Amino acid sequence: MVKSGLIFGAIMLVVALGATLISPVCVSCIALFVGLGAGYVAGVFDKPLVNQVAVKSGALAGLIAGAGGFIGQAIGTVINASTVGPDQVMELLRQLGIDASQMGGATVGYWGGLIGSALCGGIFAALLAAGLGAVGGILWWQTTGKNRSSNPPVINQQY
Numbered sequence: 001m002v003k004s005g006l007i008f009g010a011i012m013l014v015v016a017l018g019a020t021l022i023s024p025v026c027v028s029c030i031a032l033f034v035g036l037g038a039g040y041v042a043g044v045f046d047k048p049l050v051n052q053v054a055v056k057s058g059a060l061a062g063l064i065a066g067a068g069g070f071i072g073q074a075i076g077t078v079i080n081a082s083t084v085g086p087d088q089v090m091e092l093l094r095q096l097g098i099d100a101s102q103m104g105g106a107t108v109g110y111w112g113g114l115i116g117s118a119l120c121g122g123i124f125a126a127l128l129a130a131g132l133g134a135v136g137g138i139l140w141w142q143t144t145g146k147n148r149s150s151n152p153p154v155i156n157q158q159y
Contacts, residue, residue, distance in 0.1 A: 001042040001057040005064025008038035012065050012129070013072035020076025024117055027073050027125045034069065035062035035129030039136020043145060054137040054145055062133015066126030073125065077118040086110035 012034045019026035039058025048054045089110055 001046055001061040002064065003045050004038050004042035005061040006068075008034050008041070008061065008065035009068025012069040013075075016069040016072030016125070017076040017079075020073045020118075021080055024073060024077065024121050027069055027121060028128060031066060031069055031125040031129040032132055034065050035132030036136040036139075038062045038065040038129065039133030039138075040140045041136075042133070043137050043140025047148070048141075048145065049148075051138070051141045051145070054141040055134045056137070058137020058140070059130050059134035062136065063126060063130035065133065066129030069125050069129060070122035073118055073122045077114060081111075081114055 012030060015030050015034075016027045019030055038061040042057045042061035043054050046053075046057050048057055
């Protein structure tokens with residue numbers, strides 16, 4: 001499970017970093033596929049003998065992958081904040097015809113909203129990846145795991 005989680009966590013870190021530069025909402029969409037993949041591959045690597053172990057292994061692999069997405073989203077948020085900033089947001093609002101001079105604490109609201117959305121979005125994506133990791137473990141069990149023999153093969157040896 002750790003191996004699968006780290007592989008998919010690295011993938012999610014890079015993809016979440018890039019997606020956050022476009023829109024932080026995209027990270028949750030990525031968590032759907034990465035969590036599912038991490039859970040399935042955890043079953044492939046671990047080959048658990050019981051369905052409950054496959055689900056637990058998949059969920060933990062998805063959570064590890066989701067943590068990679070959380071880190072990627074945090075880094076992307078810092079890059080996004082350093083390139084855009086509150087002054088450019090106010091200029092964008094003016095271009096859209098919104099009277100931004102009436103907004104008193106726009107700078108404080110910008111930073112609060114940015115940090116709050118990054119934290120909430122990252123935690124949501126990590127939990128979503130963990131849940132779908134469990135689903136990936138179930139899928140592995142249904143497609144491959146339950147068809148395996150739980151008893152190791154006996155080798156006949158003559159003495």
